[in-house]
Amino acid sequence: MSRSLFGRLSLLMVVLFLVASAILLKLADSNNENYSRLVQQSLHRDLAQRMIADNDLLKSGRIDQTALANTFHSLMLLGPAYEIYTLDRLGNILVYSAEPGQVRSTRVELAPIRRFLAGEGFPLLGDDPRDADRHEIFSVAPVLAADGSLRGYLYVILHSQQQTALERTFVWKGLQYQARNVALVALTLTVLMLVLLSLQLTRPLRALSLSMTRLREQGFREGYAMPAAALPGWASSEVLQIHRSFSELMQSLDAQFKHIQDEERLRRKLLSHITHDLKTPLAALRGYLETWQLLHAGAAGHDYIAVAQRNSAQLDILVDQLVELARLEGGVETLRVEPIAIAELAQDVLSKFALRAAQVGVTLQVSPRDPGLMVHADIGKMERILTNLIDNAIRHTPPGGSVSIELSRVPDSATLLVKVRDTGCGIAPDDIERIFEPNFRGNHGSEDSALHLGLGLAIVRRLLELHDTSVRAVSEPGAGSSFEFGIALATGWMSRPGTNAA
Amino acid sequence: MTIVVVEDRLDIANLVRINIEMLGHAVVVCHTVGSAQRVVDEDRCSLLVLDLGLPDGDGIDFCARLRAQGRTFPILMLTARTSELERVIGLETGADDYLVKPFSVLELQARIKALLRRTAIQSAAPVRARIEFDRLAIDVSRREVLHDGRTIELTSTEFDLLVFLARHPGEVFDRTRLLSEVWGHHHEGYEHTVNSHINRLRSKLETDPANPRYVRTVWGVGYKFVAEAL
Numbered sequence: 001m002s003r004s005l006f007g008r009l010s011l012l013m014v015v016l017f018l019v020a021s022a023i024l025l026k027l028a029d030s031n032n033e034n035y036s037r038l039v040q041q042s043l044h045r046d047l048a049q050r051m052i053a054d055n056d057l058l059k060s061g062r063i064d065q066t067a068l069a070n071t072f073h074s075l076m077l078l079g080p081a082y083e084i085y086t087l088d089r090l091g092n093i094l095v096y097s098a099e100p101g102q103v104r105s106t107r108v109e110l111a112p113i114r115r116f117l118a119g120e121g122f123p124l125l126g127d128d129p130r131d132a133d134r135h136e137i138f139s140v141a142p143v144l145a146a147d148g149s150l151r152g153y154l155y156v157i158l159h160s161q162q163q164t165a166l167e168r169t170f171v172w173k174g175l176q177y178q179a180r181n182v183a184l185v186a187l188t189l190t191v192l193m194l195v196l197l198s199l200q201l202t203r204p205l206r207a208l209s210l211s212m213t214r215l216r217e218q219g220f221r222e223g224y225a226m227p228a229a230a231l232p233g234w235a236s237s238e239v240l241q242i243h244r245s246f247s248e249l250m251q252s253l254d255a256q257f258k259h260i261q262d263e264e265r266l267r268r269k270l271l272s273h274i275t276h277d278l279k280t281p282l283a284a285l286r287g288y289l290e291t292w293q294l295l296h297a298g299a300a301g302h303d304y305i306a307v308a309q310r311n312s313a314q315l316d317i318l319v320d321q322l323v324e325l326a327r328l329e330g331g332v333e334t335l336r337v338e339p340i341a342i343a344e345l346a347q348d349v350l351s352k353f354a355l356r357a358a359q360v361g362v363t364l365q366v367s368p369r370d371p372g373l374m375v376h377a378d379i380g381k382m383e384r385i386l387t388n389l390i391d392n393a394i395r396h397t398p399p400g401g402s403v404s405i406e407l408s409r410v411p412d413s414a415t416l417l418v419k420v421r422d423t424g425c426g427i428a429p430d431d432i433e434r435i436f437e438p439n440f441r442g443n444h445g446s447e448d449s450a451l452h453l454g455l456g457l458a459i460v461r462r463l464l465e466l467h468d469t470s471v472r473a474v475s476e477p478g479a480g481s482s483f484e485f486g487i488a489l490a491t492g493w494m495s496r497p498g499t500n501a502a
Numbered sequence: 503m504t505i506v507v508v509e510d511r512l513d514i515a516n517l518v519r520i521n522i523e524m525l526g527h528a529v530v531v532c533h534t535v536g537s538a539q540r541v542v543d544e545d546r547c548s549l550l551v552l553d554l555g556l557p558d559g560d561g562i563d564f565c566a567r568l569r570a571q572g573r574t575f576p577i578l579m580l581t582a583r584t585s586e587l588e589r590v591i592g593l594e595t596g597a598d599d600y601l602v603k604p605f606s607v608l609e610l611q612a613r614i615k616a617l618l619r620r621t622a623i624q625s626a627a628p629v630r631a632r633i634e635f636d637r638l639a640i641d642v643s644r645r646e647v648l649h650d651g652r653t654i655e656l657t658s659t660e661f662d663l664l665v666f667l668a669r670h671p672g673e674v675f676d677r678t679r680l681l682s683e684v685w686g687h688h689h690e691g692y693e694h695t696v697n698s699h700i701n702r703l704r705s706k707l708e709t710d711p712a713n714p715r716y717v718r719t720v721w722g723v724g725y726k727f728v729a730e731a732l
Contacts, residue, residue, distance in 0.1 A: 279582045280511055283604030287517040290607040294524065316604050338698065339705075344719055345697050348677055351722065352693075371719045372712025374701075383694040 006202040010194055017186045025175075025182055037123040040158050041137040045122075048141035048154045051075070051084070058086075061145035063152060065095050072097035076160075083157035085129060086143070087113075089150055093129055102161075105129045113140045113153060130161055204239040208246065215250065267330060275323050282319060286312040321455040325438060328462040333381075335466050339374045339490035340382060342416065346405045349386045353394060361399030364390075367406055374490035375416050381463045382487075388456035389420040389483050396481070397424035415486040426477035435473060436461045504528045504546050505614070508538040508561075509553040509580070514603075518551055518580075521607045522614060535559035542573060549617060552597070553580045569596035576617040580605070599687045616682075633668050635729050638707075638716065640668055649707065659684070660703045667717060667727035676724035700725060 052058040057067055063086055072084040076097055085108070086095040092107045105127065112126040117140065125135035136159045143151045289309040296302070327333055343366060350357075350364040357364050375382075386405070393403040401423040408417050427435060438458040464471050464485050475481035505522050509515040510533045519529045530546065532538040535558050541547060550568070554561035565577055576598040598620075599613050633640040639648040645661055647654045656664065663684050667675070677696040681687065685695070704711040718728050 275582050279603045280514065284511075284513040284517060286604045287514070287521075287607050291517060291520055294521075294607065312604075339701065340697060341701055344700075345694070347719075347722055348693070348697060351676065369721050371714070374712075379694045379698045380691075383697075 004202075005205060006194075006198060009197055009202070013190050013193055013197075017190045018183075021182045021186045025178060028178075029175075034123065037125075037137050037159075041122040041124065041139070044139045044156075044158050046141075047082075047139040047158070048156050049139075051156070052141050052143060052154050058143050058154060061143055061149075061151045063088075063094055063143065068095040069097050081158060081160050081163045083128075083130065083160045085155040085157075087153040087155050089152055091153075094152060096129070098130070103129045105132055108155060112138070113155070116140050117142070126155070126157075128157055128161075130157075201239065204243070208239070208243055212246070271323070271326060271330070275319075278319050282312065282316055286316060318455070321459060325455055325459055325462065328459065328466070333466060335378045335381070337376050337378055337467075340377055340379045341371050341373065342375045342377075342382070342418070342487070343368065343370045343373045343407055345379065345383060346386055346407070346418075349383060349390060350403075350405070352387070353390055357394055357403070360394065360397075361401075362394055362397050363402040365402070365404045367404065370407075373407060373416070376488040376490050377467055381466065385460050385463050385485075386420070388460045392456055393420055393422035393424065393481070393483075396426075397422045401480075409489070410486060414489045414491065416489050417484060417486055419482050419484045421480065421482045423480040426479055427473060427475040427481055428477055429475075432473050432475060436471070503548045503618070504530055505549045505551065506530050506532060506538060506541050506547045507551045508532045508535070508556065508564075509551070510534065510555070510557050511553075514553070514580075517607070518610065521610055522551075525611055525614065527614075533557075535561070535564045538564070542568065547573075548575055549614065550575060550577045551580065551614075552577055555582070565596055576620070578613060578617060597687075600689050602689070602691075633665070635668075638668075640665060647707075654706055656703070656706060660699055660706070663699050664703055664707070664717075664727075667725070668729075671727045671729040674720045674724045674726045680725070 055068075055071060057064050057071075068086055072095065075084060076082055084097065085093050087108055088094055090107070091110045091113070093103065093105070096103055108127045108129060112124050112135075116124050116126075116138070123137050126138040126140075128134040128136045136157050138158055139156045141154050143154055145151050286309065289305055289312055292305055293302070293309060296305075346366045347369070350366060353364060390403060390405075397403055403420070403422045406419040406421060408419075409415075410417050436457045438455055460483075461471055467487065469486050469488075471483060471485040473481060473483050505527050507515060507518050507522070507529055509518060509531070515531050515533070519531055522529050530541055532541055535556050538550075538552075542550070552561050552565060556564075561579065565579070568577070577596065579597045579600045580603055581600055582603055598617055601610060601613060631641070631643050633642065637650050640646075641648075642665055645658075647656055647661065647664065663680070666680070666684050675683070677693040678690075680696045681689070681693055685692075700717060701711075704714045704717055707716060708714045716728060718726055720726055
């Protein structure tokens with residue numbers, strides 16, 4: 001069943017036209033019948049009277065059954081449309097000429113006869129003696145005796161059964177012919193209607209619908225300009241109205257989109273200006289402190305300067321982190337995903353911390369050492385994630401402890417589970433939920449504790465959210481912690497067992 | 503050897519000047535692109551320290567212009583983080599190294615020393631035009647790589663990386679070293695690009711990238727190029 005507007009309307013139209021044609025045909029047919037009856041009856045109004053006048057017996061009011069039957073027989077041969085009867089005063093049938101069994105009734109209703117004689121309008125229908133269910137047009141005249149008294153009637157049915165039977169055989173042919181003509185006309189009209197409909201309604205609507213679909217496919221992104229000439233001038237006003245409204249809607253969407261783009265651009269500019277403005281005095285601060293240290297190593301006040309310098313260095317890191325978090329929160333960051341060798345990357349990140357780990361007596365390792373283990377991620381951001389997690393782990397691990405990165409495949413899925421484990425002081429159960437919040441400050445074990453703001457984990461969480469995944473922390477106070485996240489494995493590069501560490 | 507510093511903020515300009523003078527070099531400080539161009543035109547510049555946020559022009563454009571003018575002295579750019587830096591590195595505008603503000607002055611000194619040293623070395627080193635191994639042939643001048651007779655399509659950077667590694671077969675380099683040698687800068691935040699390019703190189707060069715034969719990982723140390731066929 002077609003769902004298109006055009007299809008449904010077409011079907012409806014065709015059905016309606018056929019039904020209308022059938023009704024019209026029927027009406028025409030019955031109208032024709034009525035009309036022909038009128039004509040016939042009017043034409044033969046005086047038939048009965050003339051027959052009486054023409055017949056000596058009837059003229060004198062004598063109803064001789066046998067003689068009349070013969071007369072009727074001859075007359076009916078001449079005029080096969082007629083069926084002639086003689087009735088008595090009460091309507092009982094006295095004489096007729098017919099095969100045995102053809103005439104069923106014994107009397108005829110007088111009411112129509114009286115109406116005929118009263119001069120009422122035609123067509124008038126009277127009983128048909130040969131068929132109790134039928135009423136036909138007739139001509140009737142009174143049979144008067146010599147003294148003028150009513151002896152009976154001469155009743156002539158003007159539409160004989162013979163005629164009816166004949167008509168029946170030919171009517172089918174006539175009907176076919178008529179029906180074919182009507183169907184042709186109906187079809188032509190329908191086609192015309194449909195063309196008009198198409199022009200007026202469905203075509204403009206389809207054009208509109210296409211434009212909408214195209215726009216949706218583009219993601220409503222491109223600047224939209226509804227071509228003004230898309231609609232023919234004679235499209236109906238409702239369609240034009242829809243068209244106009246849609247255009248306005250698209251323009252408004254477009255304007256809003258541009259507005260949002262502008263705001264984003266503004267925000268990015270703002271961020272970069274703020275960054276720049278913060279960085280320059282910080283650079284001067286740090287630079288001069290360091291320069292003084294270089295030029296005046298060992299001078300009085302050196303340790304104060306050292307503290308100042310350390311703090312300014314820390315300030316740098318904090319500002320960097322703040323800016324990074326602001327960028328992530330602002331949705332300005334885009335992801336460039338590619339297959340990356342995660343184990344190798346993890347190792348490289350650990351290498352960055354090798355010196356510092358050695359200084360605090362913490363061992364670092366990654367397993368498995370498989371350069372073929374690949375995941376889908378933005379490599380720069382993944383390095384950042386691992387860096388922050390390892391930095392956090394080392395910070396919380398006392399001398400003699402270890403920080404390890406464990407990579408394992410999640411069974412029955414294309415996900416790699418990455419765990420950054422440490423044997424450090426652990427996280428209190430109350431704090432576990434909050435450590436990823438930007439402002440959180442827990443109990444830290446290292447000497448930088450006073451300077452540590454803890455934005456690193458918030459950044460890790462946001463970066464992982466960009467990758468459509470999340471991080472969780474598992475910890476036992478005093479035993480250690482494990483920070484875990486899942487990341488999509490890159491298929492097609494599955495490493496075989498047995499690594500390739502050279 | 504005169505080093506030209508282009509920086510409009512007095513404090514930073516002085517900071518840089520003091521630290522370079524500590525190294526024993528003469529320094530000329532300019533506060534605008536215009537004055538810097540004049541000094542360069544006088545042929546007095548052996549190294550340029552260029553800040554990008556200058557009042558009368560875009561530092562990146564200035565750098566590109568200098569290269570177009572045929573100036574080959576090393577250029578060290580000072581940038582603020584994020585978008586600016588990405589743009590700079592992405593465009594490969596011809597700067598030799600980048601330092602992000604705020605920087606450590608020791609780092610500044612080290613980079614300048616390295617840049618001056620590199621200029622000296624580069625002019626002396628002979629360049630081999632073709633490097634050939636058992637199944638691998640690298641034509642440096644035509645920038646083509648053939649493996650088993652089949653040409654391999656490499657990007658410019660992937661090619662440079664392969665050439666550098668192939669020129670030192672068996673020698674292990676960590677990311678920082680590769681970054682400095684192949685990309686020409688030290689920027690810490692961009693070491694991951696080395697990983698990225700190693701992966702891509704392997705995927706194009708190796709028959710089985712998961713078990714590479716040529717570009718191998720030395721676990722915990724770095725990467726090396728192995729010449730012998732297995």
